Amino acid sequence: MSKEQIDWRPFRDILRRARFCAVMGEIEWDGSADIVKASREHLYKRYPGLVEKYVDRVKSNGDFDGALDQVIDEYINTIMSNTKIKIPRIIWTLFVYDTLRVGEEFTTIDRSPFRDCELQSEPPREAEFLVGLFAKKRYRNAILRDLAEDFDRDLASGMSLDHAKRRYWAAALNSLGPQALAAIKRIGIVGFVFDYARRWMG
């Protein structure tokens, strides 16, 4: 199966959308199992012909199981080589299996190894660290969570991971000044420097 024959973009968009829905509280999030469920629903709603295309291809091959494994393997390789989102292969595997086999029994698929898998497109750790240094303890997690929500929103809108990370950095750096000023007002310049040094040294 060549790259030209496979439209991998719907999967990327659906995964982003599913992740965004989870962040916004629209769906319950339970690791990879829920992203598969949400992705499949969105896939059928938004791209009704896509799944049938691959199911037909598999069924027309006669040797259903063997053909399915081969198609899935090629499909996953193509998706992974085309998308910049770093998602573990194991999640893609489950996702594609579920998508192609929708309506059938999944008793043969052991889902337990997938439970602990998470998406790897996380905000830059260094930026989070900097924000955490200056933010008041009470608001630290809330600020980081809000910044992450913007990050997820960017990804869900179709923005590339690199672009979303740059925007996260910009938002994080913009937040440092007001938070530092608030800290200085709160504890004075000497206390602020002392507190900064204490946090920096752990």
Added chain:
Amino acid sequence: MARVDDLTLIEQATMLAIMRQHPNAYGVSVRDEIKKRTEKDYSFGSIYAVLERLEDRGFIKSREGEATAVRGGRKKLYFTITGSGQLTLRASLAAVEAMREGVDLEGAWA
């Protein structure tokens, strides 16, 4: 008129955004509400600095939302206006309105 505990423009905007977004007023929704209505795009650092000031003065209060599995279980922090916050906001807006009353803004420039 009784003495008004001064509120800055961004403090007024933040408190009004919290009231508009109630009961879903947290950092992102407050920032978005202000941006939508005033076209001013404040950073989260600025928003939380204002929220901190308002909370310290007793004009708003915060509560943590439920933890979710995403983002390491970080919780949303929801804000609501207190009674004294409403009184102060009302007085502050009334002071602005009193100053504005009768001024012809269209013909006020030199």
